[in-house]
Amino acid sequence: MRVLITGGAGFIASQIADAHVARGDDVVVIDSLITGRREFVPARARFYQTDIRDLSMREIFERERPQLVNHHAAQASVSASVRDPVFDADVNVLGTIRLAALAVEFGAEYFVFASTGGALYGEPDRLPADESTPILPLSPYGCAKSVAEAYLALFGRTNGLRACCLRYANVYGPRQDPHGEAGVVAIFVRALLDRKPATIFGDGEQTRDFVFVDDVVRANLLAADRRIEGALNVGTGQGTSVNAVYQILARLTRSDAAPAYGPPRAGDVRHITLAAAAAQRHLGWTPATSLDIGLAATAAWFAEQPG
Ligand SMILES: NC(=O)c1ccc[n+]([C@@H]2O[C@H](COP(=O)([O-])OP(=O)(O)OC[C@H]3O[C@@H](n4cnc5c(N)ncnc54)[C@H](O)[C@@H]3O)[C@@H](O)[C@H]2O)c1
The missing domain is CATH 3.40.50.720 (NAD(P)-binding Rossmann-like Domain)
Incomplete structure (x- = not known):
């Protein structure tokens, strides 16, 4: 094709x-x-x-x-x-x-x-x-x-x-841009690996899928x-707070650095998770990677990259 x-x-x-x-x-x-x-x-x-x-x-x-x-x-x-x-x-x-x-x-x-x-x-x-x-x-x-x-x-x-x-x-994983504004996992993991401060916008209790x-x-x-x-x-379909993702990544990168907190960003929603039953029905798709496994794979990939 x-x-x-x-x-x-x-x-x-x-x-x-x-x-x-x-x-x-x-x-x-x-x-x-x-x-x-x-x-x-x-x-x-x-x-x-x-x-x-x-x-x-x-x-x-x-x-x-x-x-x-x-x-x-x-x-x-x-x-x-x-x-x-x-x-x-x-x-x-x-x-x-x-x-x-x-x-x-x-x-x-x-x-x-x-x-x-x-x-x-x-x-x-x-x-x-x-x-x-x-x-x-x-x-x-x-x-x-x-x-x-x-x-x-x-x-x-x-x-x-x-x-x-x-x-x-x-979406998160290897190759995500850690220097942009989108992609909280890549931004956090790069900052944690480089021992630089990471900023959470809002109180960090906003949840994402x-x-x-x-x-x-x-x-x-x-x-x-x-x-x-x-x-x-x-x-x-699972919601995880931005604070929780930071904590998992801090553990994976063996960092005890606390995040900085900034004002919430315009345009960001507070809570969102998606039901994917239709994708399962029509595509036979279900997510196969748990957050722990996916974040570990992501942290391992970023650790191999220059900062
Ligand atoms: N990452 C997420 O969580 C997420 C969530 C929902 C939807 N999406 C969508 O998935 C797609 C890919 O996102 P991503 O996270 O891989 O982002 P990304 O920035 O890594 O990829 C976008 C690519 O498009 C290229 N590009 C941008 N504008 C272009 C233009 N005008 N002409 C040609 N190329 C151009 C960029 O150079 C880049 O390589 C986007 O459409 C995005 O809106 C991403």
């Missing part, structure tokens, strides 16, 4: 690219390298360094004619979206529309979109939130992802584009195989 993966030099999609290459698929990676790293792109993938909004994307589609488009390139920070909602929408809404239009024009059979469950539902009355939970985002990032989902559904109705939106919880990157990669491959249409949560 010919697979075109956007954001494939980034944390999650570089590992999806690895998995497709390992299956023998013909993989094309698009990434602007704004946050991604060239060395994460599999050696056997063809790599184009370009922005998904660039006109050159048309030539790439014309040449490569992907059967599957897996779209992960994004402005991926909630805080950055609050500071600059126009840029966020430009990349996350218009960029996705452009890509979906190219997928239609060049006859792609299936489109997988990296959406969010963590930032889509706001503060739901009932947790874990399933896919029928009202979409009430509290950040431009969440809003843009929901608008992008709506466009993919529209292209499905009007142009026959078959698309699956995977609504991720808080942490899902390991290997499980997210598996959900992408299952979606590609089963070609389910619509939106599916990808999470564990």
